[in-house]
Amino acid sequence: MTTATDKETLGFQTEAKQLLQLMIHSLYSNKEIFLRELISNASDAADKLRFEALSDGTLYEDDPELRIAIDFDKEAKTITIADNGIGMSKEDVINHLGTIAKSGTAEFMSKLSGDQQKDSQLIGQFGVGFYSAFIVADRVEVKTRRAGLDKSEGVHWESEGEAEFSVESIEKEGRGTTIILHLREDSADFADDFRIRSVVKKYSDHISLPVMMEKQITPEYDEEGNEKPVEENLEPEFEAINDATALWTRSRSEVEDDEYKEFYKHVSHDFQDPLTWSHNKVEGKLEYNSLLYVPAKAPFDMWNRDATRGLKLYVQRTFIMDDAEQFLPLYLRFIKGVVDSNDLSLNVSREILQQDPAVDSMKSALTKRVLDMLSKMAKKDAEQYQAFWDEFGQVLKEGPAEDFSNKEKIAKLFRFASTHSNSEVQDQSLEDYVSRMKEGQEKIYYVAAENYTTGSNSPHLEVFRKKGIEVLVLFDRVDEWLMGHMMDFDGKGFQDVGKGELDLGELEDEADKQEKEKLESENKDLVERVKTVLEAKVEEVRVTNRLTDSPACLVVNDGDMGAQMRRILEQAGQAMPESKPILELNPEHSLVQKLDQESDEDRFSDLVEILFDQSTLAEGGQLDDPAAYVHRLNKLLLELSQ
Structure with missing residues (x-):
């Protein structure tokens, strides 16, 4: 009615x-x-x-x-x-x-x-x-x-x-x-x-x-083949007209791939097939079924850490809630699927889930299952894993800070660009890097930059290219923060090539060390002159053996925040502690040698300022006074043209 x-x-x-x-x-x-x-x-x-x-x-x-x-x-x-x-x-x-x-x-x-x-x-x-x-x-x-x-x-x-x-x-x-x-x-x-x-x-x-x-x-039909009338x-x-059986409760051998794909579309409201999935039944101290999926595409709100996420939770086949986020860590928030427990109460709430030790055990097991699923994908199908990494790699990089117990497993899933492939595609694993390390190499070297082009052209890489040492090129916004939580991998420590004094360990022979000591002694006066000009801008000036083609570069102190992370936080409006870089000079470069011969102190000061500003630009930094840099450069060009 x-x-x-x-x-x-x-x-x-x-x-x-x-x-x-x-x-x-x-x-x-x-x-x-x-x-x-x-x-x-x-x-x-x-x-x-x-x-x-x-x-x-x-x-x-x-x-x-x-x-x-x-x-x-x-x-x-x-x-x-x-x-x-x-x-x-x-x-x-x-x-x-x-x-x-x-x-x-x-x-x-x-x-x-x-x-x-x-x-x-x-x-x-x-x-x-x-x-x-x-x-x-x-x-x-x-x-x-x-x-x-x-x-x-x-x-x-x-x-x-x-x-x-x-x-x-x-x-x-x-x-x-x-x-x-x-x-x-x-x-x-x-x-x-x-x-x-x-x-x-x-x-x-x-x-x-x-x-x-x-x-x-x-x-x-009757005996003569005529259709019998239907009783009114x-x-x-x-x-x-359907099976009407919860798919996750069925044996894996009974479920076709197409059924798994359609169920994914049901739970995720995604129109695309998933990349892969894992269906598992656990019996023993805890009893539950899980069906976990890796989507093909990242959701549009993936970077909103407060967005709804999590698995569909059932207790004894009874639906309890969508988006139960307690069963997977935040860095795996892209995983979709279902978990059905026999051990939880039917009147369970989000607050109770946060305090239930059974949930902690399930979370630990489900996290390892996802990491194993991704590891299997990486070994079985590199192209499919690359598609996954391109979509979800930056989220996975949140893992080491959040999940210390699985740090090594997570690190094996990481992919980076490197000087080995000379491509901005992040397709090099840490295991691959370690397998290619030089004899006597004890560190995994990396450079962090605003983008791949800046990183791959960084003057800090010059000595590494000369010696054939591979360097990872990190340019995701999360990378420098990530490296603050990655102390080592496979027993090898990480070294930012743009921080502190260059230490190549056994990769640097005795002749290299003696040459550096000789250059330091011969250029003592030049270093002091440059330091006087830049006293307000730099922590220290020193000669370096890390450069082959560039006249100078900027280096960050070991204990200071890297330039990439500093820029990100400044853009976010955060106040940064005062920090001055170190200027390293390449005394074998003709520009530095001409600088040493300059007797006009005003011209010397201009040239030093230009050198400092160029070093800032080369590592992707912003000049404090671009107009002054242009003025000095124009003045120099006019002098050269006369």
């Missing part, structure tokens, strides 16, 4: 209108996913009812058998999907079906590129599957009532997927949601028994809720 009492017409939120158009146009080539998305939403509604009913059993309203029902009308060209899950109130309907009620909406919309394939992936990550109904329908009706509300508080929502929608109050006997799709002419073929069954089997067989359809009556007023029979 429908009684319009307060019908009103409302406009879609701007972002929702854009999303509707993308749904209609971007996903048109794969129209059948609309059914998967609507069934997935119905399944979620049933899960939410189960959870709320743990504390209020009256929400079942004498109808405890949860199910999804699908019906169609060929002549009217409609498909109806109904569930008896939690349902929606009027406020819920307006919030969920008229707006995109999620944080990060503006960021999501700003990332839309106009490329249909890329945009359809973003839509999947954002999880707005209801709008997929408009891929096949030019009009959609929703009749719903939230469990626990009076039957007079039902709601009827209707829209043609354009600028507006209408909402009115109706009477609705049963709780839950019924969606009626009025199919477009070019999608009318979906109003067919066989088509619906095949799509459900393909995409939704793993749903633990029965998906019911009216059983088709098999025609009977027979009660229709319904049958489940």
